[in-house]
Amino acid sequence: MKKAYIRPLDLRHGTVDLSHGGGGRAMVQLIGEIFGRAFDNEWLRRGDDGAVLPAPRPGERLVVATDAHVVSPLFFPGGDIGCLCVHGTLNDVAVMGARPLYLAASFILEEGFPLADLQRIVASMAAAAKEAGVPVVTGDTKVVEKGKGDGIFITTTGIGALPVGRELSGANARPGDAVIVSGTLGDHGMAIMAQRENLAFESEIRSDTAALHGLIAELLAAVPQTRVLRDPTRGGLAATLNEIAQQSGVGIVLDEAAIPVDPQVAAACEFLGLDPLNIANEGKLIAICPAQFADALLAALRAHPLGTRAARIGEVTVDAQHFVQMKTAFGGRRMVDWLAGEQLPRIC
Known part of the structure; x- marks a missing residue:
């Protein structure tokens, strides 16, 4: 037939x-x-x-x-x-x-x-x-x-x-550990929002979406002592660090001046009344490792195209309340809390 x-x-x-x-x-x-x-x-x-x-x-x-x-x-x-x-x-x-x-x-x-x-x-x-x-x-x-x-x-x-013997978890952070990010924060969420709101800037805000497994392989080869890796997607850096603090039973203190944010993203956040720390990322990671390995971890990240703007942004502390706090540029401190509600729906 x-x-x-x-x-x-x-x-x-x-x-x-x-x-x-x-x-x-x-x-x-x-x-x-x-x-x-x-x-x-x-x-x-x-x-x-x-x-x-x-x-x-x-x-x-x-x-x-x-x-x-x-x-x-x-x-x-x-x-x-x-x-x-x-x-x-x-x-x-x-x-x-x-x-x-x-x-x-x-x-x-x-x-x-x-x-x-x-x-x-x-x-x-x-x-x-x-x-x-x-x-x-x-x-x-x-x-x-x-x-x-x-x-x-x-x-x-x-x-x-x-692999055998590798145990990365949000429950592994210990007081004294260094907190590191692989690059600028908020790029993905603000690329979506700028498109939705028809916001025009001197240069276009582009999503950071990327596969990170190559970067992570090099990072872990250089610093196998790394304790925690996370990708700060929905809820951004703030939500991810609060989750880690709760899992590990620790506090985390951030240095505002050290946190990398693209100027266009910062301007868009200010215009919309948003905090870059709450904005989703799709091509960045958070790494937590013992402080003595922080420089080696930063070097491994910066040697990769996806980690050129990596920065050490804080440290893990002893804190029975498991708070995440920020040392501000003015010398004070503020809480970096969980996001209340859905700030940016439909971003991933």
Whole structure:
């Protein structure tokens, strides 16, 4: 019997419709022409409901992290929801000290979503995954009725291998440890906000979205004594350090003058009444290590393109209240508290 001819997807003018999520021929075509082509690899090509994957090296443990991405707008200076969902999940795996191995992706599409935008997002994901050396090996696609979604939501899961003896955790900080950041704070959140609010500056604010596992590998090779790594995403530096202080049962004191913030980001925050310490980052990390290794850790960060503006910004202290405080430029102190409510919704 002759195989029925299937008209190729109209990737310029076509849109997602409910049949693309119905499990039939249209869904197979969407997956094949957009997802299959972009993410092509030996595991995905099998077309099974899951992927049978090579095991990590003997003695290594598996690390799994998952993240949902609902960013609005979908495209922003420096990136888009596609590369963001790859970077965000890889970083969650990497800050555990693991070597990222594989990604899985789940898409919720709204009826009427332009196929051209879907292809652009998937191409961005594929490029980010290829650059990181971490393939997307399995996934799922669902379509909801028009008005029941917001274009596209993406959930990604990352799997990594953790070497024997490596134990990084937010519970490991000790009094006297140094607190270090890998670069300027608030870039991602303010890139999103500037786009939403149509704010114009002398130079464009761009998201810092990036995969950090290469930087982390070099950092840990130089300073295996590192105790804590975190990526300060939603809630920014303030939320992440408060979380670490609670987990470790310590206090943290920051030096305001040492915290790197791009002048454009600082100006945007001042205009909108926001604190850069509460703004999300997608390509920065916080490292905490014994003070005697701080210089070596800073050198390792600054030697990498993603860490050129790394800075030592504070220290871990004894504090029964587990407060995070700031030594201000005026010589006083202020609390750096958890964010109350959602300051910047839909930023990642």
